[in-house]
Amino acid sequence: MSTVAATTAAGSAPGVGSGGADGPPPPEHTAETSLARTLQRIARSDLLVVVMSFVFAFLIGSVLIVIANEQVRQSLTYFFARPGDTLTAIWEAVTGAYGALLRGALFDNRAFTRTAESVREAGGSGMYVLLPALGAGLRPLTETLTVATPLIIAAAGMAVSFRAGLFNIGGTGQLIAGTMAAAFVGFALPLPTGVHLLAALIAGVVAGGVWGGIAGFLKARFGANEVISTIMLNWIATYLLFFSLKTELFTGASSGQPTSFAVRETALLPKLLGDGFRLHAGLLVVAIAVALLWWLMSRSTLGFHFRAVGSNPRAAQVAGISPTRTAFLVLAVAGALVGLAGAVHVLGTERRLTEGIAGNIGFDAITVALLGRSGPIGIVLAGLLFAGLSTGGRLMETSQGVPLDLVQVIQVLVVLFIAAPPLVRTLIGLRRVDNPQAGGRGRRRRGDEPAAATNAAGGSVAITSDETDDTTADDDTAREHGPSHRADPPGDPDPADPCSPSDPVDPQQEEGR
Numbered sequence: 001m002s003t004v005a006a007t008t009a010a011g012s013a014p015g016v017g018s019g020g021a022d023g024p025p026p027p028e029h030t031a032e033t034s035l036a037r038t039l040q041r042i043a044r045s046d047l048l049v050v051v052m053s054f055v056f057a058f059l060i061g062s063v064l065i066v067i068a069n070e071q072v073r074q075s076l077t078y079f080f081a082r083p084g085d086t087l088t089a090i091w092e093a094v095t096g097a098y099g100a101l102l103r104g105a106l107f108d109n110r111a112f113t114r115t116a117e118s119v120r121e122a123g124g125s126g127m128y129v130l131l132p133a134l135g136a137g138l139r140p141l142t143e144t145l146t147v148a149t150p151l152i153i154a155a156a157g158m159a160v161s162f163r164a165g166l167f168n169i170g171g172t173g174q175l176i177a178g179t180m181a182a183a184f185v186g187f188a189l190p191l192p193t194g195v196h197l198l199a200a201l202i203a204g205v206v207a208g209g210v211w212g213g214i215a216g217f218l219k220a221r222f223g224a225n226e227v228i229s230t231i232m233l234n235w236i237a238t239y240l241l242f243f244s245l246k247t248e249l250f251t252g253a254s255s256g257q258p259t260s261f262a263v264r265e266t267a268l269l270p271k272l273l274g275d276g277f278r279l280h281a282g283l284l285v286v287a288i289a290v291a292l293l294w295w296l297m298s299r300s301t302l303g304f305h306f307r308a309v310g311s312n313p314r315a316a317q318v319a320g321i322s323p324t325r326t327a328f329l330v331l332a333v334a335g336a337l338v339g340l341a342g343a344v345h346v347l348g349t350e351r352r353l354t355e356g357i358a359g360n361i362g363f364d365a366i367t368v369a370l371l372g373r374s375g376p377i378g379i380v381l382a383g384l385l386f387a388g389l390s391t392g393g394r395l396m397e398t399s400q401g402v403p404l405d406l407v408q409v410i411q412v413l414v415v416l417f418i419a420a421p422p423l424v425r426t427l428i429g430l431r432r433v434d435n436p437q438a439g440g441r442g443r444r445r446r447g448d449e450p451a452a453a454t455n456a457a458g459g460s461v462a463i464t465s466d467e468t469d470d471t472t473a474d475d476d477t478a479r480e481h482g483p484s485h486r487a488d489p490p491g492d493p494d495p496a497d498p499c500s501p502s503d504p505v506d507p508q509q510e511e512g513r
Helices: 034-044 046-068 070-076 083-105 109-121 127-163 171-188 193-222 226-244 282-298 301-311 313-318 323-350 361-371 376-400 405-418 421-427 465-481 507-512
Strands: 004-007 451-454 460-463
Touching: 034 046, 046 083, 046 405, 046 421, 070 083, 083 127, 083 376, 109 127, 127 171, 127 282, 127 301, 127 323, 127 361, 127 376, 171 193, 171 226, 171 323, 171 361, 193 226, 193 323, 226 323, 282 301, 282 323, 282 376, 301 313, 301 323, 313 323, 323 361, 361 376, 361 405, 376 405, 405 421
Parallel strands: none
Antiparallel strands: 004 460, 451 460
């Protein structure tokens, strides 16, 4: 039986009657410091999840590198005799592989040194040494930018559909449609230099928009699932490309060779660093596409309709926005941007059609858009990262013998971790960010200090731990089973209440029930 001790001043309650002293002041609540709030924001932010996803992905990649390394496996045979050799082999395998990855993606210091030494031996000095050495060292960065150019533009198109609540899987088909249209205009129409390039780019945009609009029309008119329709359109575009490269319209007399005519010089994107590098003016198109994505989704009425339908189609329809019309426009705009990526790819890098011209750009764009949270800055950073992994992986394979497939494994692991933020926060010890009630049970146990409650008269009532446990148990039971399981005080039966017992209940009969 719990005991309640009422503590009052002699004669009258504190603060009531003749000048009694006020009770003790309430405990002061310490304000949350700015540092704590900053740490909470960091713990809940997407940036922490992205960074730690890469850390975990590269850690798992390190394990795979160690397993695939021949020297590490040999040193494990005599590990207990000389454990230092195994640790050294592991360190050299991991650092060598990731060092080659960085050199192949950003700056090749070894190529810089070799070029500088060779120019000095030939009698060069000053800027005649520095410029060629910088060109050799920065060549990996230019390759990364070249690979990232169509990837970022295509990811911008994917971001439009994702933010509108549509999962567009048709990047490959829309990219192929854009490349075919742009290449055909590029090699078939004799136009002036500036006009020819602009016409080829517009042709790619229109073809990609039409190809995406087909899926949008099927969804708006017949309710077809956009995932299935876009996947099927990918295969249609792929086999249409194969068929086109076997016709005289695209290949001329050599129809047996699966390549098209070369794009005319008047329709090519100019190179930014000369003929020694592949970097072209498509990099400027990237800036335009990213700015267009920001303006469309953040400042335009059409983008507001896209986001409204993506957030709540029912509410958008009530507000006068047609979800079916919006679905068609979303996929058409997304396809237009992806078609622009295909046009930039064929007019700037490939310069002719081949059967494998699309590569993995269409599917990688989906990953880049998801990784970048469908935002302009995030897409740019994610696109540069994926392009760096692709270009750096080649040097890692040739110089260190690490399979290029490891890069694909790292990319998949990054996406896997980013798709599960609670998993990442759990691994770094921030589980309570996603589950604030974790560890909250049992915060009141026997032996805790009695909680003080204030009575109606202003006095304090000390509640012992037994009563605290009973009250807490009653509250937990009420929350679990509903208010009907809370014990009610005894009283007279209510004749107006049909559920009120009219006769007293025998305890033995009740127990028998």
